Amino acid sequence: MATERAAAAVGADWELDYYSRPILEADGKKRWELLICATQDPLTPAGAPTEPFRWSRICPAASVNSIWLKEAIETALAEAADRGYGPPRRIRCWRASMRTMVQRAAEGLGLELVPSRRCYSLVEWLQQRQQQVYPQEAGYLVGPLAPPPQAIRPVSVPLPEAVRGDRWSWATLPCAALAEASDWEIGFAGLVTLPQALDPATPIPGIRLFSRTRALAIAGWLAGLEPVRLELDGEQLVLEAGLEDRWLLASLPAEEAKAAAAAFAAARDQASGLQFIAVQSDDRAERLDGFWMLRDLPDG
Numbered sequence: 631m632a633t634e635r636a637a638a639a640v641g642a643d644w645e646l647d648y649y650s651r652p653i654l655e656a657d658g659k660k661r662w663e664l665l666i667c668a669t670q671d672p673l674t675p676a677g678a679p680t681e682p683f684r685w686s687r688i689c690p691a692a693s694v695n696s697i698w699l700k701e702a703i704e705t706a707l708a709e710a711a712d713r714g715y716g717p718p719r720r721i722r723c724w725r726a727s728m729r730t731m732v733q734r735a736a737e738g739l740g741l742e743l744v745p746s747r748r749c750y751s752l753v754e755w756l757q758q759r760q761q762q763v764y765p766q767e768a769g770y771l772v773g774p775l776a777p778p779p780q781a782i783r784p785v786s787v788p789l790p791e792a793v794r795g796d797r798w799s800w801a802t803l804p805c806a807a808l809a810e811a812s813d814w815e816i817g818f819a820g821l822v823t824l825p826q827a828l829d830p831a832t833p834i835p836g837i838r839l840f841s842r843t844r845a846l847a848i849a850g851w852l853a854g855l856e857p858v859r860l861e862l863d864g865e866q867l868v869l870e871a872g873l874e875d876r877w878l879l880a881s882l883p884a885e886e887a888k889a890a891a892a893a894f895a896a897a898r899d900q901a902s903g904l905q906f907i908a909v910q911s912d913d914r915a916e917r918l919d920g921f922w923m924l925r926d927l928p929d930g
Contacts, residue, residue, distance in 0.1 A: 641683070641710070641715050642683070643718050644666055644722070645668075645669055645722045645724065646665070646666050646723055646724065647663075647724050647725065647749075648662070648689070648725075648731070648732060650663075651663050652771040654771060656769075659691035661767075663686060663689065664687045664689055665752065665755065666683075666685045666686070666706050667752050668682040668751070670682045670751050670822075672821040672823050672824075682751065683713070685710070687702050689702070696734035696735045699731060700734070700738045721742070721744065722745075722748060722752075723743055723744070723746070723873075724746070724749045746858070746872055747856075747870075747872070747873060750822050757928075784876050786863065786868045786876040786877065786878040787878060788878045790851075792847070792851075793844070793851045793852070795839045795845075796840050798838060798880065799837065799838050799840075799913070800836075800890070801835075801837060803833070803836065805830050805832040805904070806830035806831065808824060808834060808904070808906070809824055811923070816918045816919075817850075817917070818849040818850055818852070818909075819922070820857065821921075824904070828901060832900055832901045833900075833901070834905065835897050836906035836907060836924075837906075837908070838908045838910060839907065839908070839910070840909075840912055841909075841911065842911050842912060845911045846919045848909050849920025852909065855871035855872060855875065855877070857870075857907060857922050858871055858924060859905060859924045859925065864887065865881055865882050866878055866881055867879045867890070894926070897926070903925040904923065905923070905926060906921065906922060907920070907921070907922045907924065908920070
């Protein structure tokens with residue numbers, strides 16, 4: 631299997647969720663399910679003839695372990711190959727609570743694991759299943775459920791001195807501009823497929839980071855963080871990244887923080903949570919040393 635994968639052309643990254651669902655099986659235990667989907671290429675429009683790879687498998691509650699998961703991923707790899715998809719370059723694990731189990735399974739198959747909530751294709755698919763698939767299943771748990779325990783949010787850590795840059799500013803781009811981002815000159819890029827039916831004129835909020843001498847280094851450092859979303863936490867501008875990382879970008883005056891929080895709330899409502907971060911040497915530079923599209927989506 632490993633030799634066959636190495637010989638095949640590498641495909642898109644995979645996004646993985648291995649977790650319980652709001653369905654009780656006949657034995658009274660909660661259903662566990664593995665969802666795997668390929669990260670959609672921003673250059674491939676939704677509804678294109680070749681859709682990104684998707685694969686699901688129900689896991690017996692008594693078999694929730696890394697051994698079952700490894701065998702299931704191996705089956706997914708084989709089915710993907712049969713359907714003409716290349717093996718993934720990386721697998722992104724979405725939930726911190728499942729990281730160790732997924733790590734063991736991935737290592738057993740020689741796959742690189744990236745702990746990250748930058749799983750926007752997976753979250754959209756899971757939302758669709760929660761609205762349209764699970765309610766149709768026998769044993770679906772109707773009504774409000776007890777929420778899972780809320781993890782203690784890590785304290786925001788200031789950016790290292792070497793990657794703070796010279797200054798930063800707020801920025802806004804119309805959605806139509808983001809649709810052309812794949813044609814821009816970008817050093818480190820993290821683009822995503824734009825949500826369907828989004829008005830091209832919709833304003834997308836973001837920030838620009840400037841450094842005359844270290845822009846490329848800052849962009850490279852940010853690329854390793856798996857940036858997820860920007861957040862206003864009181865009067866602090868925070869970048870959430872990876873699974874649980876929180877980086878303090880700036881402390882703001884109270885009125886500015888209030889206005890920024892309103893702008894990001896509007897983005898969640900009007901632009902499917904889209905945001906962006908740009909890194910440049912200065913505000914006149916045509917080249918972007920780094921550019922990431924982010925989305926503020928639910929974590930669970």
